[in-house]
């Protein structure tokens with residue numbers, strides 16, 4: 060990997076960028092990208108950057124990004140891996156994309172994902188299924204499947220994605236790379252297509268925890284709220300989160316805990332029976348918000364035009380091209396938010412969410428960092444779970460909590476598609492990042 | 506009226522007002538959409554591009570709602586967390602297929618005896634051209650305040666009177682966007698269920714719509730049919746009501762707090778600051794003026810403008826009340842409007858007191874006063890009142906024409922005409938009767 064801002068950067072920049080482009084083409088069978096920036100545009104960008112005197116180099120100078128296809132990048136297709144957005148070119152750029160470009164980053168293309176980020180394996184993409192570069196025949200995890208694939212297969216430096224219930228942490232883990240999801244809404248979501256707005260978070264992956272702090276400082280719009288980095292002496296685990304783990308996963312996590320103890324950290328076990336409501340509460344909240352944000356896709360405005368004898372007919376035609384999982388979520392969300400039903404389910408989910416928030420706050424007062432496995436299972440095979448949504452949803456068993464309570468969480472790969480999740484209280488992003496950075500060497504030492 | 510009758514009619518209004526703001530409710534686009542080229546006043550937010558997020562709610566709209574509330578004796582909802590809700594329905598002019606509206610900002614107001622249930626802010630939709638199947642989003646996201654009355658109006662004329670007075674208040678406050686004042690939904694019921702006529706934008710249309718709806722419901726009743734809840738639109742050309750194709754009556758809007766925008770607060774400090782600066786209530790002041798002896802039309806004219814009221818309230822106790830009233834009605838308003846002056850005219854106060862007093866004391870004529878007012882407003886050399894008053898002028902002429910005065914005193918009627926002619930020559934603006942009156946008073950002494 061090229062170090063930032065070396066004297067040789069100019070020629071290296073060209074070589075590295077074009078090399079990525081070549082690799083993307085060569086490894087097209089991985090199906091990581093939905094669209095790749097044209098060679099002409101990339102050369103233009105390289106020329107522009109090469110002309111910059113060194114003292115004017117931005118913080119992300121020459122770093123190559125893959126961007127999940129749920130972000131708007133002006134001039135590039137913006138499809139959310141959905142046929143309903145076929146032919147739609149983003150007329151504007153997401154706030155974070157603008158920041159990347161302003162700091163001299165390079166955008167290579169848009170990566171594949173589950174349609175509108177609905178899924179945990181990448182198999183819900185309407186275009187293609189990204190292949191796990193580390194474990195043949197396995198899924199990349201989802202929803203940021205192509206993004207994880209692109210980082211893991213060394214097709215870029217940093218993968219920018221979104222995390223709504225584990226969409227960054229799960230695929231990073233399945234592809235043996237690192238990831239970080241900041242506190243909810245400290246980074247602008249402008250330009251990030253909605254899955255569930257109160258859960259959606261701009262997040263990213265990299266091979267080693269190298270640029271995460273730079274990205275956090277760059278993107279964060281509420282710096283005054285961020286707490287200073289703390290030295291950690293105690294970490295917590297939640298007993299209920301250690302149950303129902305796949306044996307291989309359990310062994311690896313236990314071994315990691317021992318490693319951390321050997322390094323002098325005190326590990327404290329907590330109990331939180333409320334854990335069992337996390338997944339149902341998550342799905343109810345997400346369905347409700349998703350059904351609202353999907354209203355706008357009526358087939359009149361973006362890309363391909365759909366028509367019908369009247370408005371409702373046209374909307375129907377447009378929606379018929381949506382994938383099964385997207386349809387399921389819209390229907391369930393619409394049902395949940397109906398006047399007669401919302402009291403029964405949606406309000407209950409919101410109450411559960413508030414309770415969970417309260418219990419976690421209390422827990423963080425005892426131990427500022429909580430750890431767990433990222434997923435209860437190692438990477439599963441393509442086609443293995445896609446038919447059974449309940450099984451698929453259980454992949455999110457340990458990741459949705461951070462989104463429900465809006466707190467920062469990251470993942471460190473332990474190898475074999477298994478990962479350690481590190482979670483802190485809201486605005487403790489720097490402490491969580493500090494742990495990721497320090498521990499990534501400890502836990503993978505032979 | 507009709508309240509106790511067999512067929513008592515009840516009318517409720519939903520009034521959508523376009524408050525004057527610089528930008529739209531949730532984006533930086535101009536709110537001044539009137540007269541712009543199609544889709545030139547838009548951005549990713551107000552056209553609902555995927556991923557586009559609203560900016561913070563335009564605070565001006567909340568301040569305006571509070572000001573309006575002050576004039577409707579409303580209770581301002583003082584809360585730390587007022588939510589912004591999404592109201593879902595499909596329509597091509599609505600870019601997100603949901604409309605953002607705030608929770609009620611004002612509750613329990615009253616205007617002309619009619620209770621106002623609530624006022625909230627919301628975003629307007631674009632403009633759908635049904636014939637061409639195109640949408641102009643220039644208006645999309647422009648702020649609206651929706652005011653909902655209880656169904657406490659009991660006839661068409663009463664409703665019209667209510668609306669005229671309400672519009673009078675809005676005009677006085679210069680509350681509405683130029684070229685876009687309001688659109689109104691009218692609910693009419695003579696039995697248990699109501700008909701709602703949507704999107705009426707002139708008082709005349711409302712008059713027609715109420716009449717037609719009353720007829721329609723009475724007819725159904727006479728035929729022994731049940732009146733069911735309906736959403737209707739007015740066809741102005743055919744002068745009839747037609748039923749809406751959208752199933753608005755049974756719609757479930759699935760209201761959901763918007764996860765993209767934080768709730769906002771209204772606190773007592775904010776309310777106080779706004780109410781302290783609020784102008785005099787025009788309807789109350791109009792009553793006071795009438796009680797003090799001004800004719801309705803005079804009071805009505807003065808109370809139609811903030812700057813007139815402000816100035817009049819300061820000067821009317823310091824000069825002749827009735828003369829001041831008439832001068833404001835006949836001239837001050839006109840001269841200000843002619844020059845497009847809507848800001849404060851307090852700088853005129855002392856000047857107005859002086860000329861109104863001079864008028865009252867017949868030192869100058871009305872037309873002379875008007876001319877001075879014009880000069881004052883146009884920044885021309887100030888007229889020195891003492892040198893130009895009619896009395897001085899007459900005195901000077903009498904001094905020069907002593908013989909004519911003597912002749913008149915000796916019974917020569919023609920001499921009077923001669924003198925009036927002389928005076929008129931030099932004071933063309935003055936009325937002969939006035940000249941004669943002052944002249945006679947002087948000669949007789």
Ligand SMILES: [Zn+2]
Nearest residue numbers: 532534548551
């Ligand atoms: Zn706009």
